Amino acid sequence: MNPNRPITLLWSLRSLCDLACPSCYFGDPLIHQIKPPTKTGQLSHISPHDLKRREVLAFARTLKDSAVGRIFVAGGEPLNWPGILDTLKIIKDAGIEVIVCTNGIPLNRPVFLQSLLDLGIDAFSVSLDSTEAEFNDWMRPDPKGKHGWQDVVDGIRALIAARTQNGPRVGLYTVITRRNIEQVPAMGRFAAELGADYYVPQPIALEDDHPHHAELSLRPEDTSALTDAFAELYAADLSLTLPEGAYPGQVIAGVPRTTSTAVGCFGGRTLHFIQPDGAIWDCVSSLRIDATPASAHRTIRGHSAADLFPTPAGCASDCPLASYECVNMWPLMGFDRILTPTARSSA
Ligand SMILES: C[S@@+](CC[C@H](N)C(=O)[O-])C[C@H]1O[C@@H](n2cnc3c(N)ncnc32)[C@H](O)[C@@H]1O
Helix, strand or coil, X not given: CCCCCCEEEEEEEECCCCCCCCCCCXXXXXXXXXXXXXXCCCCCCCCCCCCCXXXXXXXXXXXXHCCEEEEEEEECCHXXXXXXXXXXXXXXXXXXXXXXXXXXXXXXXXXXXXXXXXXXXXXXXXXXXXXXXXXXXXXXXXXXXXXXXXXHHHHHHHHHHHCCCCCCEEEEEEEECXXXXXXXXHHHHHHHXXXXXXXXXXXXXXXXXXXXXXXXXXXXXXXXXXXXXXXXXXXXXXXXXXXXXXXXXXXXXXXXXXXXXXXXEXXXXXXXXXXXXXXXXXXXXXXXXXXCCHHHCEECCXXXXXXXXCCCCCCCXXXXXXXXXXXXXXXXXXXXXXXXXXXXXXX
């Protein structure tokens, strides 16, 4: 990453998604239709408040004069939004590294895929929760019943086949739940077989009162299975990059989900989280979002990136509001090892 541009954005660009994952941190659209979210910072796939295309593009045009060096573009599903190619072009023309986080299904459209490749996107992180179609499609269902596991795998294959030698890195992301812990090494092997460059298993983050919490959230009694699964993954000597060696320990330490201090946290200094309505938060921690006073609420709407994200100074801080969501940010901040060839070869 360009040292003069040390800021990373996790930009949830749009709310809509063609999948309706019951454990998604955007919440369940069926429930939200009846009971729309009211809490500050709460996400929803049916948010009527997403920024307008011209507002997104106006902010994107300010990025070239800023300290932002890397953007993870997520959502919702960012690749289904009609404004996506224009937005990505502006970001890439600003000299910023872009990682597109996608459900993988839109990669099956050949003309669209070629347009993405022509833009010089740096990496694609594709979500797949199992080597088994049935479990994946239960975790990541298409309410219209049109798409599923096979389309995601086909999309990954299409991307890998179409890219040139200096083309984008391709990775797989798996949400680890107490029902698919054994999938951690299996998915790593599958990602390597597909020809992916990186693999990230990330722990599920669910509120205690979430309908799937009891069934899916990791518990202290799962730590030995998790330890074994990570040990097998890291020992497999796969031909792809994994999160740095400290990561399994961070996942396991986060399992009891007691909140604690995150030592040396980058949230709010070098990482910022942008929501589809333009709201900016220091990071994804719901505790930290809750603790942000109204006077400190900010938006990208009508503002420039240089003003919103000045170059950070000093050391990373220790955050007393670390939440169970936070552990999933560490792989994002370790992306140099995925995007930088020298970091890759020594990984
Ligand atoms: C919300 S999706 C958005 C991007 C894109 N639509 C996709 O499917 O990857 C980003 C990532 O967050 C993961 N995710 C969603 N809800 C989660 C949760 N409650 N805990 C952990 N990861 C979650 C998804 O599986 C996916 O890998």
